[in-house]
Structures are given as C-alpha cells and as structure tokens.
Amino acid sequence: MEYLNLIGGEWVASGSGNTTATRNPADNRETLGTVQESTSEDAIQAVEAAVAAQQDWRATPGPSRGAVLREVAQLLEARKPDLTETLVREEGKTRAEAAGEVQRAIDIFYYYASKAADLNGEVKASSSRDATLRTKVEPLGVVTAITPWNYPIAIPAWKVAPALAAGNVVVLKPASMAGAIAHDFARCLDDAGVPDGVFNVVTGSGSTVGDALVTDKRVDAVSFTGSEHVGNIVYQNAAPDQKRVQLEMGGKNPTVISDSADIDEAATIVGTGAFGTTGQSCTACSRAIVHEDVFDEFVATITNYAETLAVGPGVDDPDMGPQASETELESTLNYIEIGKREGATLETGGERLTEGDYAEGYFVEPTVFSDVEPDMRIAQEEIFGPVLAVIPVADFDEALDVANGVEQGLSASVVTDDLTEAHRFVDEIEAGVAKVNEKTTGLELHVPFGGMKASSSETYREQGDAGLNFYTITKTVYLNY
Incomplete structure (x- = not known):
C-alpha cells in the first residue's frame, strides 16, 4: 500500500514522486507499504491548507469541536484491532504494548473532547463600578507537531487532540519509520469529520519537511518530541520568528x-x-x-x-x-x-x-x-x-x-x-x-508530563490541563458599561 499525505482534506502523493518503504522489524522481508518522501513545497502546501481552515475552526464553538474529537475517539476505538496489528508489525511492540498504546490514544481524544467545552476564561472582580473584568482564552493559530517513531500513535494524539480542542489547526510530521500507523491515525480524524485543512499530515525527512514547517512564518507554534540533537535544531530554527516552542527529548x-x-x-x-x-x-x-x-x-x-x-x-x-x-x-x-x-x-x-x-x-x-x-x-x-x-x-x-x-x-x-x-x-x-515505588515508565494522561535540564525546553508541559496551556493565549477584557 502507498501511504499518502493528507493536505487540505485530500490524500495526495508528494511532488517528489519518491517513497520510502516501512518494514516489519521482526522480519525485515515484510514491507507494510511505502510512505511519501515529501518536499518542502509539500510542507508549504500543508501550511497553506491549515491557514485557509484556521478562522472557521477557531470560530467553531468549543462543544462542537469536542463532538468532533469524540467521534475521532469512537473511530479509534472501533478500529483498535487493526491499529494494534499495524503498530505491532511496523514498530515491533508486543501485542499487549501496542494495544495499550492505541488505548492511550483513544483515552486522550475522549479526555480532550470533554475539555473542549471548558475553554473560556475567568471572571475577576473589577476595581471600578459598572465594569466587568475577565479573561478570554484563544487559540494560537497554526501548529506544527513533529513526532517520533517509538510511540507513533500516542504521542501524535497527545499533541493533536489538545491543539484541536483549543481551536488550532495542525500540520503533523510523523516519523517516516512509522508512516503506516500515522496514516491510519490520520484516516480516523479525516473520517470522523475533522474539517478539511484543520488537520494535515506530511511525511518526509526532518531536514526537508521538518525544517520547512518550523521556519514557515505562518506557523505560530511547534511541538516536538525526539532526540536532544534534533530538538535543539528545532528550537534554533523557530527562534528568529519567536514561535512558541515545546520540546520533549531524551532521558537517562x-x-x-x-x-x-x-x-x-x-x-x-x-x-x-x-x-x-x-x-x-x-x-x-x-x-x-x-x-x-x-x-x-x-x-x-x-x-x-x-x-x-x-x-x-x-x-x-x-x-x-x-x-x-x-x-x-x-x-x-x-x-x-x-x-x-x-x-x-x-x-x-x-x-x-x-x-x-x-x-x-x-x-x-x-x-x-x-x-x-x-x-x-x-x-x-x-x-x-x-x-x-x-x-x-x-x-x-x-x-x-x-x-x-x-x-x-x-x-x-x-x-x-x-x-x-x-x-x-x-x-x-x-x-x-x-x-x-513505581517504574520510571507509564504516565497518567490527566497530569502534566515533561522533563528538566536537557530533557526539555522547560517551557510548557504536555497532557492534562497543562497540555492545553501550550496551545492557547490569554486575552484580558476590560468592559465598562
């Protein structure tokens, strides 16, 4: 099977015409399919599609966005056996580990589906008579999510779900090694009715596709999980435009x-x-x-x-x-x-x-x-x-x-x-x-996750309520009536 990019609601091949095979690490003779070796032009098209969809998705009421995310969760749940099989054969996890990861993605979408209705702000007491003082939470805009191969459905889920819940549009660049499960994940979002251009997927090298997505001036935020070396490059490339950046990297x-x-x-x-x-x-x-x-x-x-x-x-x-x-x-x-x-x-x-x-x-x-x-x-x-x-x-x-x-x-x-x-x-x-008295692995989805020192940019945490903070910005409203 040839796994295509998702750009503006259309499943399309890369302009390069080149693909990379994704193989079973337990038996490298087995090829699951091919993923696109995309170009920087493909990445730019995905950003353009996201920009075109931004205002309508931003204006969609939070409960309505949550309903779409709930549909995504239901489709992931219905397709769990197939997703588990793909994950086992592409990434090499045991069947129990793969099923657990798919379930984590399901749970994350259900969680943020419910959270979408709560994104509003706070009312504060004004110092003046005949006035109100409140905050208003708004989405950042266009988000680039760059994800690794080791948790190729859970990590995209915990980046994409809060971003969409908050009203952002997303371009996901998954690891090409995990292109098949990334495609199946994206298919669930597309089939669930996520509007065209609100969620886009482009596979390819970090030096080509990743760099284009990080440096595009229309991108407002970058969320990255991967190696410390690449994370530092992402941070440096995003800095000239003062993009909001979230890095989660390695550990010892x-x-x-x-x-x-x-x-x-x-x-x-x-x-x-x-x-x-x-x-x-x-x-x-x-x-x-x-x-x-x-x-x-x-x-x-x-x-x-x-x-x-x-x-x-x-x-x-x-x-x-x-x-x-x-x-x-x-x-x-x-x-x-x-x-x-x-x-x-x-x-x-x-x-x-x-x-x-x-x-x-x-x-x-x-x-x-x-x-x-x-x-x-x-x-x-x-x-x-x-x-x-x-x-x-x-x-x-x-x-x-x-x-x-x-x-x-x-x-x-x-x-x-x-x-x-x-x-x-x-x-x-x-x-x-x-x-x-617990192992270092294993995370609850409703509490913050992130590192210190070289493991993280130490800016924003992922998951839970903290996971929404990265994707939103606060406006303070003074209303004198």
Whole structure:
C-alpha cells in the first residue's frame, strides 16, 4: 500500500514522486507499504491548507469541536484491532504494548473532547463600578507537531487532540519509520469529520519537511518530541520568528534502590522499566543506583529477571520484541561494546539474536551491566535499547548525587520503605517526573508530563490541563458599561 499525505482534506502523493518503504522489524522481508518522501513545497502546501481552515475552526464553538474529537475517539476505538496489528508489525511492540498504546490514544481524544467545552476564561472582580473584568482564552493559530517513531500513535494524539480542542489547526510530521500507523491515525480524524485543512499530515525527512514547517512564518507554534540533537535544531530554527516552542527529548532515567527496599519488588520495578517496549521509551530506566548493602542481591535478582524474559516477534506477544530498526539495533550493540571496554561487568545478554525466528529481525538480548561507574558512557548517554547499568553507592546521599549527575532529567524513581527517603527523593531529584515505588515508565494522561535540564525546553508541559496551556493565549477584557 502507498501511504499518502493528507493536505487540505485530500490524500495526495508528494511532488517528489519518491517513497520510502516501512518494514516489519521482526522480519525485515515484510514491507507494510511505502510512505511519501515529501518536499518542502509539500510542507508549504500543508501550511497553506491549515491557514485557509484556521478562522472557521477557531470560530467553531468549543462543544462542537469536542463532538468532533469524540467521534475521532469512537473511530479509534472501533478500529483498535487493526491499529494494534499495524503498530505491532511496523514498530515491533508486543501485542499487549501496542494495544495499550492505541488505548492511550483513544483515552486522550475522549479526555480532550470533554475539555473542549471548558475553554473560556475567568471572571475577576473589577476595581471600578459598572465594569466587568475577565479573561478570554484563544487559540494560537497554526501548529506544527513533529513526532517520533517509538510511540507513533500516542504521542501524535497527545499533541493533536489538545491543539484541536483549543481551536488550532495542525500540520503533523510523523516519523517516516512509522508512516503506516500515522496514516491510519490520520484516516480516523479525516473520517470522523475533522474539517478539511484543520488537520494535515506530511511525511518526509526532518531536514526537508521538518525544517520547512518550523521556519514557515505562518506557523505560530511547534511541538516536538525526539532526540536532544534534533530538538535543539528545532528550537534554533523557530527562534528568529519567536514561535512558541515545546520540546520533549531524551532521558537517562534512574531508579534508586534503597537498603530498605524489597529486592524482588525492586527488580520487577526496574526490569519492567528497563526492558518494556525493548527499552525504546524516553522514560525507560537505564540506570539502577543500588545501595551497596543490597547490591549483590539486586544484581543476581535483576539478572535472573532479564534471563527469564521471552524475546520474539510482537505478533506472538512475548515479553520483549525487536528493536525498531537496524540502525537502532546497531546503536545498542555499539553501546554494549563500549560498556565492555569501559570495564563494566556484563552479567547477562549483550548479543544479537540471529537464529530461527530471529534471523530476519532486529533482536537483541536483554542486557545487564554491573559494577558501572557513574562517569562511564553507558551511565551517562541515552542508549534507547534494553540495556541496564547497575551502579553501587554507599548511601542515599550518594545515590541522589549519582541520579542527578547526568545532563537529562526526565523521569526518575526510588524503591524504598523509608518515608524520609521517599520525601527527600521527591524534593531533591532533578526530573520532571518523580515516582516512589513505581517504574520510571507509564504516565497518567490527566497530569502534566515533561522533563528538566536537557530533557526539555522547560517551557510548557504536555497532557492534562497543562497540555492545553501550550496551545492557547490569554486575552484580558476590560468592559465598562
């Protein structure tokens, strides 16, 4: 199947005439279809379509916008089995993980469908007689959303739904690696009756399509999720026009294991955070920072946990699927070699799986390193694969220092039965998400999400009520009658 762009309500091929195949990472012989290698002219046409639709959608009452979003949610729900299948075969998630992600997209549209009716403002007491004082919330206008391949339906949903609920129009540039699920997602919005031009999708390279969408003067805001390197480029390119920018980038997420922790519980929390979604989550746990008194016990337990995981094609619903591409697999294998050279102890894993059902896919064993020093590259740099670095520390103070001793600050957790440690962790950890006795992954959709330090632009949060703030601007009204 050839997956087309959606521009102004029309499904169209790129002017380039070129396409890119999207393949099954569990079996690279299987091609799902081809996505457009779009040009900057395609991106400009999408912006033009959005601009043309802006005023009518802005003037549409909030409850009416909410009704359209509710229809989107219902279509996503009706098509959940097919969307799940596409996600499994294109991105490599296990069937359970893929179904969970599709459900998150459904829930997000239902959530913001209800929120659309509440976007109005506040009434304040005036200092004058015969006067009213109030605020009025208005949409920004044209929004560019740039999304990654690792959550290719949930992340577009949590950008697009609040943007549309607030009355904005959107041009989405999804990752080409996830072009099939992006197309099916867009088809749901189109079939639900989102007006022509209100929502547009253009696939292609970031350097061509992304750059055109970020630098177009008619674009009012850019919401980006992806790597720190690309995010910084997006920020710089948007700055000359003073566009509103929201960046959510990588993480080097720690879980601190206290000497008071139940080690079996701790290993389960760390293991699900480290190896779920094949470690390909920006919130995945990549560092376990463990008190020296329980270090050996934890290493043995987490090693056993990793060795018992079933790895296989996502369609079989194993514990862990493949990496999403050959490039991602090669990066992970390279970091494993770096860990060995740095002197860390490889406890388990570390090898590509190539026999039998693994022969045509991008599979790697769940990998655990112990005796990792905090300044090693495998303890400092985001790997984005199923690799866990276990770091020993002498006490809780050192654990906090090590946890905070990286450039990123996205998600962090602690496993402890000590209430003082729990409160200190929440107060002192440098991360946008702090969890106690929970894995670093997994987010509630009605509360803010975002990072600190190099993980984020530290401007606006996503999801919940905070997710609407990015897409709106406040006007203050003084009315003397």
